[in-house]
Amino acid sequence: MTDDDTELEARLEEQEAFEPPESFVEQANVTDEGIYEAFAENWPGCWERAADLLEWDESYDEVLDESEAPFYEWFVDGKLNASHNCIDRHVEAGRGDEVAIEWVGEPGETRTYTYDGLREEVEAFAAGLRDLGVEADDVVTLYLPMIPELPIAMLACARIGAPHSAVFAGFSADALATRMTSADSEYLVTCDGYYRRGEALDHLAKANEGLESVDHGVSEVVVVDRLGADADTTAGGDQRDFGELVDEHAGASVEPVPRDAEDMLFLMYTSGTTGQPKGVKHTTGGYLAYAAWTSRAVLDIEAEDTYWCAADIGWITGHSYIVYGPLALGTTTLLYEGTPDHPERDRMWEIVADNEVDIFYTAPTAIRAFMKWGEEYPERHDLSSLRLLGTVGEPINPRAWKWYYRHIGSEECPIVDTWWQTETGGMMITTLPGVNTMKPGSAGPPLPGIDARVVDVGGTEVEAGRAGYLTIDRPWPGMLRTLYRNDDRFVSEYWAEYSDTGSDDPDDWIYFPEDGAKLDEDGYITILGRVDDVINVAGHRLGTMEIESAIVGTEGVAEAAVVGGDHEVKGEAVFAYVITEEAADGDEALREEIVANVEDAIGPIARPEEVVFTPELPKTRSGKIMRRLLEDIASGEELGDTSTLRNPEVVEKIQGSVGER
Ligand code: PRX
8 A cells, every 4th residue: 555545544534424526416316405305394295206207007196095004005096017117118218229238147248138129028028928827916936046037027027917026046945935835926937047156056956846845836937048058957847938938929019007006016025023034015106106216316327327236136125226216217227147256356346347337236245345355356447437336235334335435436426325124115214415425334314205213112212322213204105015915914013113003193103114223413324233033144134033943943953043143244144052952962963954954944145154052042031032142142242231141151151162163
């Protein structure tokens, strides 16, 4: 480092607030500070601004119907189609030859879909789906990696009014089966495999294994041929080839089916406190309007941009901010199949430079990995096309924020740290990049129209500077409508904590996201993390109960407790404390079996970083496991209060076992 660099580093380290760069503000989509007040004064009518970003087949009669709170309805009686909004209207506006999707495969090949080309593919696949018997309201499961056929299948489903349920390709066969069974989904679109760090992964074998455990009959399976000759498993029996199905229906015209604003656009399973994943239901009108609005206001997307969100479409981030939001705005959305370190650690920056990417959105885990690898990798490439940077999924530490700001954004790009959830459908708390000062580590104020607060256990707002619980006190268009076929769980999971659940007054209903938070004197919210039994590993949300039940299913295991411990790159990592049965040895073989069982039940993302065998778990006198203590041990922190334990001596023993590993 030169002296200048050292000086700059020192200055950045001290700096706690950053103003949006002038050059950015001059061109930003939203620059008027008055937008917060304008939304507050005209709520819920302000949300017409979001609805106006879409084309409606029939306009809505009412912005919000609160009469059945918390079962809110948005844009009541409006009709629209998501596929039309993401494709056809751009073609009709004369933009058919502009690029919709730019795909980069890991081995290096690329595919470009113009809006015209995307429409052809989507129509052909939609016709194919119909031919297979898919009708409006049938749930189609998509178990696909980052290949263009995934957004094509999503948009084809949307076109014919069939909700999709995407299952992250990294999830295991069991996880696929659970989700298909829970959604009663009779259709699956999957692929033979995909590339990861140069290796061809067999995906179809996993899909087939999952299909065997689906409780009901699966009518049709469509398989994308991604790997050609590199595939270990290829479509067999009655399974249909995606490419052939599309070819058979080439040139088909499939009119987008007008859907009610409240009709389900998709289901997305996510982890909660119990072992059963929750099927979050998102709708066509409110969700799409909210995804488009936040893409425009926060990500500053314009039709002419090349925009890259490096998340996976199998998660909500990819749904809202790779597919629906960006395409609704008619931009170019970039998809990359592989890992950031293949063939070298500069892959992301090479893609940014080659495609002149304007906007880049990723997770803090990725940024921490880039930071660890060193700035020489981004320095190899010209990143001057970048205008805005974003982060999502987990808290970002100020050091990583500043590294991103300096080494990727050259101090010329604002960073939006966006807090939201699968359930919220879109961003909720973040700065508006053309308006607000940025404070590294703090997500920012709630977006205009979003009524987020930080309260104590009793629901009273805490003073600035104090920690409390985050609540959202008014509905918003992108919100989940319910948990699929489980209205009771929807109410008990999200509303019971702070609402008067017997009340008919919509003002008494308060959404609880189960995050801890802190408010500062400027109204900025810093997210402190989950307060339920959910851990956030590398920005992926995992339920400790799901992992525990996989561990307890291992022969020789009597009891297990899983917690998140601090991890330098992943933010949190899975720590498993395991009590063996009397006859069993807590040895390396058992440890391996436990890890394998977790990978089988959920996927490699849930792999425990540490498996600690212990004779006992720290418990309160009432028999409840003291998770906080286990978290402190995992993170190597000073232990909290142990005086309420029934068995305080066990803590030292566990610390000893962690130390040995
Ligand atoms: O704890 C919060 C954390 O991720 C959780 C939501 O996870 P998921 O539904 O998988 O959605 C992730 C992508 C939107 C939240 O409850 N989280 C998300 N964004 C942030 C965050 N924590 C801190 N800062 C963020 N920007």
